[in-house]
Structures are given as C-alpha cells and as structure tokens.
C-alpha cells in the first residue's frame with residue numbers, strides 16, 4: 001500500500017506545480033503503484049491532517065512501513081527502494097545525496113525568492129529593488145550549475161537519479177517567466193528530465209484530479 005495525500009484542487013497558477021508531483025514522479029520512475037488521498041483547503045487545517053503535516057501542507061505519504069511529510073524526504077525514501085532512482089554503490093549514493101540537498105538548499109531558496117516575489121508580491125513598492133538583488137543571486141547559482149552540467153546529461157553517475165528529479169522540479173519553476181531559457185544548458189537538462197515518460201504520467205495524474213474538481 002502506498003498513498004499520497006494531495007489537494008483535490010488548486011488555483012490555475014499552481015496546477016502542475018503542487019509538490020505531490022515530485023512524489024508521484026518518483027513513484028512512477030520506481031514503478032511503484034500508489035493511490036491518492038485527496039483533501040481540500042479546509043481539511044488541511046484540521047487536526048487529523050496537522051498530525052501528519054504540521055505546516056498544513058501537502059504532500060503526505062504513507063506505505064506499509066512509514067508515514068512521512070516533506071516531498072524531498074519522501075522522494076529519497078522512495079529512491080532508497082528503487083535502483084531506477086538511486087545507484088547501489090556507496091560513493092554514487094553520496095553524490096546523489098549531495099545533489100539532492102544542493103537542489104533544495106543551494107538552488108531552490110534563490111528560485112523561490114524570485115518566483116515567490118513575482119507571484120505574491122508583484123507591484124509592492126519594494127518588489128522591484130528586491131527582485132534585482134534576488135535575480136543577481138539566482139543568476140550566480142544558475143551559472144555555477146550550468147558550468148557543472150557542461151558536457152553532462154545528468155548531475156552525477158552518468159544517469160538519471162532522484163537528485164535530477166529534485167533539481168528538475170526546482171528548475172522548471174523558472175520556465176514560467178523565461179529565466180530558464182537564458183541558460184540553454186539548464187533548459188536542455190530540465191527538458192531532458194521532464195521529458196521522461198514517468199514525469200508525464202505524474203503530471204497527468206495531478207492535472208486530472210484538478211480537472212475533476214474544478215469549482216463550478
């Protein structure tokens with residue numbers, strides 16, 4: 001039994017980006033069947049959900065052995081049980097772990113500083129100045145990542161791993177405003193990852209839920 005808790009509906013700007021997508025993608029790559037347990041935005045605030053996700057967010061995951069929150073932690077748990085997402089050699093696993101944390105800790109905060117300001121604070125008096133500085137930091141990180149990927153199809157190990165799944169999930173946020181297109185190696189890398197059939201199955205599954213629960 002594997003179960004992913006996800007929203008039954010979100011506004012259009014978030015559709016295709018809700019973080020249960022990472023978990024669905026990992027499970028699809030691993031060939032592990034799952035069911036989804038759908039909640040609405042009232043249910044996320046209820047004690048039953050808060051006992052499983054203290055921050056009133058999704059995703060939440062459970063299987064026969066564990067119950068977890070935090071999308072990346074869930075992805076790494078799935079990867080531990082799947083050769084498709086995690087090499088078996090210790091040295092390669094250590095690199096995958098490093099790159100997974102790099103995606104979440106060295107890249108994602110800078111992506112969110114920019115995309116979060118654009119989505120939720122555009123037009124505020126301070127937004128333009130803040131965005132200039134946030135974009136500077138983001139560009140630095142993207143240039144560094146681009147330099148690393150030079151000549152590589154994937155981050156490490158010569159193959160797609162859970163770290164690529166997380167990095168591509170972070171980078172694709174930058175497709176919305178055209179930032180990623182300014183970094184052709186990163187765009188090609190991201191497209192390589194999200195061009196995988198497992199990603200398509202995962203995003204189709206998320207979007208199908210929202211389409212079925214579209215408010216009247």
Ligand SMILES: N[C@@H](CCC(=O)N[C@@H](CS)C(=O)NCC(=O)O)C(=O)O
Nearest residue numbers: 017018019056057058059070071072
């Ligand atoms: N770090 C968390 C973040 C989860 C998250 O941001 N979930 C969003 C949807 S993508 C959410 O539930 N937001 C509702 C809220 O914060 O009230 C993870 O990766 O699981």
